[in-house]
Amino acid sequence: MTELKIPNHIAIILDGNGRWAKKQNRPRTFGHKEGAENVIRIARSAKKFGVKTLTLYAFSTENWKRPASEVGFLMDLLIKFVNSKIDELMEEDCKLNFLGDITKLPKKTKEACEFALDKTKDNKSLVINIALNYGGRDELVHSFKEIMKKGYGSDEITEELISDNLYTSGQADPDLLIRPGGELRLSNFLVYQLAYTELYFTEVLWPDFTEDDLREAIVAFTKRDRRYGGL
Numbered sequence: 197m198t199e200l201k202i203p204n205h206i207a208i209i210l211d212g213n214g215r216w217a218k219k220q221n222r223p224r225t226f227g228h229k230e231g232a233e234n235v236i237r238i239a240r241s242a243k244k245f246g247v248k249t250l251t252l253y254a255f256s257t258e259n260w261k262r263p264a265s266e267v268g269f270l271m272d273l274l275i276k277f278v279n280s281k282i283d284e285l286m287e288e289d290c291k292l293n294f295l296g297d298i299t300k301l302p303k304k305t306k307e308a309c310e311f312a313l314d315k316t317k318d319n320k321s322l323v324i325n326i327a328l329n330y331g332g333r334d335e336l337v338h339s340f341k342e343i344m345k346k347g348y349g350s351d352e353i354t355e356e357l358i359s360d361n362l363y364t365s366g367q368a369d370p371d372l373l374i375r376p377g378g379e380l381r382l383s384n385f386l387v388y389q390l391a392y393t394e395l396y397f398t399e400v401l402w403p404d405f406t407e408d409d410l411r412e413a414i415v416a417f418t419k420r421d422r423r424y425g426g427l
């Protein structure tokens with residue numbers, strides 16, 4: 197077999213938790229819990245493969261439309277995730293980062309995010325961006341507001357300037373996007389950054405997504421011919 201081409205940056209839409217739970221006659225929240233466990237497993241696998249950045253879509257600006265009980269559960273789960281996984285994240289030398297407006301999160305969830313940010317800030321082996329209260333369109337609005345605040349004139353607006361004012365400022369765009377859960381759409385994820393990203397969709401539900409599934413996605417990526425409009 198040809199050698200695997202390892203994407204530097206993989207983005208994943210963490211989808212299918214609810215359906216995974218329903219298949220076993222369990223409440224949707226059970227699927228979210230298992231989905232959170234899988235984050236650590238896949239982060240470890242990604243690091244093993246040599247991936248440098250993992251961007252995970254955990255809660256969208258549209259997910260606030262869900263019943264308050266589910267939203268509340270997810271906000272609490274995040275606190276539990278940070279508290280129970282922080283030691284593992286430190287051992288694995290993972291740096292956590294959040295994409296999205298975390299100031300709009302419940303106070304305790306926001307504080308858990310800030311704690312994780314500070315605690316892992318010097319780690320180097322793998323950057324994990326968690327997209328939380330994140331929307332691609334919201335991010336563009338945020339970028340344009342930042343640019344206006346900094347006083348740039350219309351002649352100074354460049355693709356690079358827009359990119360530098362996104363939540364992903366300073367990071368390279370994803371090489372590979374993986375969407376488990378069977379839906380064939382982006383659901384407002386990284387709309388600017390995915391312009392030339394290779395897309396990979398699978399029916400596997402996120403809590404069932406394993407290191408082998410990740411390998412399969414990387415094998416597919418290895419076979420892609422990235423032309424960027426050239427020949």
Ligand code: IPE
Nearest residue numbers: 210211212213214215216254
């Ligand atoms: C993804 O799983 C997690 C979040 C969006 C928070 P879903 O909750 O969307 O699961 P399905 O798509 O209903 O199965």
Ligand code: IPE
Nearest residue numbers: 209210211253254255256383
């Ligand atoms: C996308 O999943 C958002 C996250 C996984 C965080 P959704 O389940 O919200 O997407 P739609 O509603 O099916 O497009």
Ligand code: MG
Nearest residue numbers: 211212213377
């Ligand atoms: Mg879903």
